[in-house]
Amino acid sequence: MAYLSKELNLVQKTRLKKLNSFGIEASCEQLVSFHSEAEISSWLALNNNQSERFFVLGGGSNLLLIGHVPYILLQANIQGVEYQEQGDDVLVKAGAGVNWHQLVMQTLDKGYCGLENLSLIPGNVGAAPIQNIGAYGVELKDLFVELEAIELATGDKLVFAHQECDFAYRHSIFKGALKGQYIITSVSLKLSKIPKLKLDYGPIRNELSHLSDSGITPKAVSEAVIKIRSSKLPDPEELGNAGSFFKNPIVSASSYQQLKQQFPELVAFEIADGRYKLAAGWLIDQAGLKGYRLGDAGVHKKQALVLVNYGDASGKDILSLARFVAKTIDEKFGVTIEPEVWILGEASW
């Protein structure tokens, strides 16, 4: 039986269906939701001897839960956004619990530019640096200044500067060497009053083609991104999903050349080190799996990189489908694709 302790915002043996965007039924040992750094510190002082049993839950939008999660889930629901203007720049410090899209909208309303391409990404501010969220040619690392976090084992508060976060494509040190060790409490970003628009990602220019040059404002870009995303990506309120389920795989230049010869239509982008990032959505689509269904687990009909829960899929159902998709891509293209989402509970990738 779940109960709520007024003092600690603590829910025991809680059900997690409403706390993950896949809408999957799962449970955990305990869920503790904090509203300030002070609450985190005092709770950790009493409980940090159990730190190996903690898992930090962000907005639950990049998570596949399977069965019972044998962890105490911690959530930093810290609100509040502070703005500090510095000439044409503005430093924005947002609490980890602020909804990401609401932050994007608020900054655009204030005339601060930089986050427009990252509109409508589900989840909270605190989760954004963990996987270095990105869309339409912009990644969080492009705007990131620093973050504050509390070490779970000691309760110590630390500031991580950009170079300490080891950002890469859908990756940071918080998914690597420091995985599971910190709870992020705030994130600081540098935005600008002067627009520096990034319009080169495929569909954006096309979406803005009805506007004159002066009409292409950061808000117009945000609206275009919202339109593109809404046309391809399912709304978790209507159809459970966690955005892209897989990362786009990165292959050597020679593997890319070989594949391109065999599949001339292959969609790929050269990255800085000369390797190529392949569009996993294209691979899955070409393998004939777009719209494929295994019970209530499905490959989305409009974007093959997204797996969806049609209603009663369990975490295991989604995982079985994901394994089948990955196996099919390996067999057809000789390419390994890996999940972008965290898999947590009674099974792993």
Ligand code: EPU
């Ligand atoms: N494609 C297909 N069929 C599909 C899906 C895609 O042919 O079913 C082709 C598209 O036509 C396009 C290419 O694959 O040529 C890339 O597709 P898209 O532009 O939709 O982007 P993506 O690579 O599939 C990535 C991110 C998304 C992000 C978009 C836009 C990853 C894992 N995903 O998807 O991020 O919104 O680019 O920047 O990098 C997320 O992380 O949850 C997410 C949604």
